Amino acid sequence: TSQKCIKEGQAEIRLASEKVFYNPVQEFNRDLSIAVLSVFTKDYIEEKLARAAKSVKKSEDIVEDVTGNNSEIPVTVLEALSATGLRSVRYAKEVPNVTKIIANDLSEQAVETIRSNIVHNGVEGLIETSHDDACMVMYKHKLPSKRFAAIDLDPYGCPSIFLDSAVQSVQDGGLLLVTATDMAVLAGNSPETCYCKYGAVSLKTKSCHEMALRILLQCIEQHANRYSRYIVPLLSISADFYIRVFVKIYSGAIHCKKTTSKLSMAFHCVGCDNITLQPLGGFKPNPTEKNPQQMKAFLPPAPAVGEHCVHCNQRHHLGGPIWSDPIHDDVFVTRVLSHVQGNPGLFGTAKRIQGVLAMVREELPDVPLYYTLDKLFGRVHLETMPMLTLRSAILNAGYKVSYSHAAKLSIKTAAPAQVIWDIIRTW
Ligand code: SAM
Numbered sequence: 001t002s003q004k005c006i007k008e009g010q011a012e013i014r015l016a017s018e019k020v021f022y023n024p025v026q027e028f029n030r031d032l033s034i035a036v037l038s039v040f041t042k043d044y045i046e047e048k049l050a051r052a053a054k055s056v057k058k059s060e061d062i063v064e065d066v067t068g069n070n071s072e073i074p075v076t077v078l079e080a081l082s083a084t085g086l087r088s089v090r091y092a093k094e095v096p097n098v099t100k101i102i103a104n105d106l107s108e109q110a111v112e113t114i115r116s117n118i119v120h121n122g123v124e125g126l127i128e129t130s131h132d133d134a135c136m137v138m139y140k141h142k143l144p145s146k147r148f149a150a151i152d153l154d155p156y157g158c159p160s161i162f163l164d165s166a167v168q169s170v171q172d173g174g175l176l177l178v179t180a181t182d183m184a185v186l187a188g189n190s191p192e193t194c195y196c197k198y199g200a201v202s203l204k205t206k207s208c209h210e211m212a213l214r215i216l217l218q219c220i221e222q223h224a225n226r227y228s229r230y231i232v233p234l235l236s237i238s239a240d241f242y243i244r245v246f247v248k249i250y251s252g253a254i255h256c257k258k259t260t261s262k263l264s265m266a267f268h269c270v271g272c273d274n275i276t277l278q279p280l281g282g283f284k285p286n287p288t289e290k291n292p293q294q295m296k297a298f299l300p301p302a303p304a305v306g307e308h309c310v311h312c313n314q315r316h317h318l319g320g321p322i323w324s325d326p327i328h329d330d331v332f333v334t335r336v337l338s339h340v341q342g343n344p345g346l347f348g349t350a351k352r353i354q355g356v357l358a359m360v361r362e363e364l365p366d367v368p369l370y371y372t373l374d375k376l377f378g379r380v381h382l383e384t385m386p387m388l389t390l391r392s393a394i395l396n397a398g399y400k401v402s403y404s405h406a407a408k409l410s411i412k413t414a415a416p417a418q419v420i421w422d423i424i425r426t427w
Pocket of ligand 1: 020021022023026030080081082083084086087104105106107110132133134135154155156
């Protein structure tokens with residue numbers, strides 16, 4: 001049989017059958033995942049060593065040498081939906097510190113392809129294949145001693161059916177990497193389906209790509225909370241026709257109580273496209289409070305359901321809940337960026353990663369969602385103001401402004417909507 005040969009990163013993949021899924025466009029997704037995992041595995045080992053050292057000190061029961069070398073900490077990765085095995089082979093060859101990878105797929109043909117690619121790339125010692133339903137593999141690894149350091153979910157379409165098992169089988173401090181490609185559902189074309197799949201109503205709005213990221217994050221958080229676990233987002237990316245999030249998972253019932261203040265309902269005005277967020281839980285530390293221990297109600301004003309928009313007197317649609325806390329960890333993103341800058345030869349899409357991460361770093365972390373220049377002016381049937389003019393006007397009014405990596409003409413700002421409309425009125 002004729003075999004197609006694909007080279008990507010340090011892997012060479014042979015595709016015997018057209019039936020096994022391979023998408024060259026996802027190279028950016030794989031490159032980015034390798035960069036993230038490279039930084040993550042280093043942290044993960046350090047964290048585990050520090051914890052072990054602490055517990056040894058506490059019990060004074062020194063049974064093992066925890067100061068020694070990294071290879072003592074197992075760093076196991078599950079690629080739950082592996083197709084050709086390309087991603088797993090690349091993880092094996094390109095991510096430092098990984099001690100074992102399981103490449104799983106439900107399709108027999110895929111598993112055969114993975115096997116032959118493991119041999120072809122000489123990574124037999126590092127990758128094991130598994131021919132099973134992804135959920136089954138994960139449920140079999142939910143005991144703490146069996147959990148994975150990282151789980152990669154890269155399904156067709158929606159990943160939510162894999163989340164219940166995934167959030168249980170990641171180590172404390174482990175990483176979950178999740179792709180979703182059902183952008184039409186997440187971006188508001190079918191809010192009912194979005195609710196069924198993700199437990200949140202999507203909205204057709206200018207900032208739908210970031211909204212999609214925030215719907216996926218809330219979905220993972222809800223699944224994790226059921227098991228007294230919670231997420232810490234490291235990086236959340238909207239690219240091409242998909243979204244990809246990288247979140248750490250931790251255990252802690254007390255932390256789960258803070259979830260409601262990290263989630264918000266979104267009131268979307270059908271007239272002027274304005275969105276007002278209403279946190280599900282009212283309790284958040286007040287930033288002006290000197291004593292951060294003293295928790296104070298800190299609620300931005302939000303319309304009651306049915307109340308009309310203060311800017312244009314039109315109706316609201318209710319969307320969400322969405323994740324309204326930060327979606328990236330700035331320190332982590334900076335380290336991934338310097339890793340790629342320092343090793344551009346390792347990544348075919350190094351330039352794109354650098355561009356995207358540079359934008360991600362500049363995103364205002366405490367401002368969910370964004371306006372887009374064209375939609376803002378389209379709503380009032382005006383010719384568009386130059387981006388620079390609008391940004392300067394917002395800055396002059398005393399508010400910060402940034403782009404979002406998720407949309408070209410985006411404007412992220414904490415300025416109240418009234419300020420934006422006032423600026424537009426002067427145009
Ligand atoms: N991660 C791959 C890459 O980067 O090239 C692509 C994965 S492809 C989008 C999705 C794969 O999931 C297919 O190979 C399909 O056979 C497999 N699959 C679908 N449902 C599954 C399930 N329930 N358990 C395991 N694998 C499944």
